Amino acid sequence: MNALRTRMQMIFQDPYSSINPRHTVASIIGEPLKIHKKVQNNFEYEERVRQLMNTVGLAERLYDAYPHELDGGRRQRIGIARALALDPEFIVCDEPVSALDVSIQAQILNLLMDLQEKLGLTYLFITHDLSVVKHISDDIVIMYMGQIVERGPTEELFKKPIHPYGQALLSAIPIPKLNSKRERIILKSEVSSPINPKPGCRFAPRCAYAQAECSVADPELLEVSPGRFAACRLAEQFV
Numbered sequence: 001m002n003a004l005r006t007r008m009q010m011i012f013q014d015p016y017s018s019i020n021p022r023h024t025v026a027s028i029i030g031e032p033l034k035i036h037k038k039v040q041n042n043f044e045y046e047e048r049v050r051q052l053m054n055t056v057g058l059a060e061r062l063y064d065a066y067p068h069e070l071d072g073g074r075r076q077r078i079g080i081a082r083a084l085a086l087d088p089e090f091i092v093c094d095e096p097v098s099a100l101d102v103s104i105q106a107q108i109l110n111l112l113m114d115l116q117e118k119l120g121l122t123y124l125f126i127t128h129d130l131s132v133v134k135h136i137s138d139d140i141v142i143m144y145m146g147q148i149v150e151r152g153p154t155e156e157l158f159k160k161p162i163h164p165y166g167q168a169l170l171s172a173i174p175i176p177k178l179n180s181k182r183e184r185i186i187l188k189s190e191v192s193s194p195i196n197p198k199p200g201c202r203f204a205p206r207c208a209y210a211q212a213e214c215s216v217a218d219p220e221l222l223e224v225s226p227g228r229f230a231a232c233r234l235a236e237q238f239v
Helices: 002-007 025-035 042-055 072-084 102-119 130-136 154-159 164-171
Strands: 008-011 090-094 122-126 139-144 147-153 222-225 228-230
Touching: 008 072, 025 042, 025 072, 042 072, 072 102, 102 122, 102 130, 122 130, 130 154, 139 154, 139 164, 147 154, 147 164
Parallel strands: 008 090, 090 122
Antiparallel strands: 139 147, 147 228, 222 228
């Protein structure tokens, strides 16, 4: 179990609350090394921490700095370095750029992509920002109220979403061109309560294509074309 934990790490959403303000940069990054006894002495500890700082683009002069002295981008780099400390294979990125300014978001995303290529990492990237999804993801899973409704390669899913919720979601993306319009799918009805949800498709109350059987049982996530999955009884009509 311990080996599993070291292979999987997490980068948290808020770089202001996910790191201890009473610890220095070096202490925050190096804590996993001490807990899991990955270094034999202080020299190895300092060398490894400095290496991790360099990997994520943190200047060596920040070794003894405290989080309150740094901006959000540098704080998130601390969180990334901490996640890398145990040489993980899989990293859960929980909205890692949502709390950052747009200009800093691009820097952190590019860093994550560079690290993925350099270290052979696999990310589970959780976000509500569709532009971020398209930029960083190879495959996408769309969820609605805790249910997976669609899954597929990024390029194909953005080109032609299958599930009605995926269609509505992607129709809301603004087009950055003058005189360019996209037909917006407006969802009606109220969002159901996620507490003790009723049987059936949770999107059914807002779906323009919903039928009586959609409210009877949960739809299965089925492969409707190579690599494309959807949890909708009418999915094949939308392929």
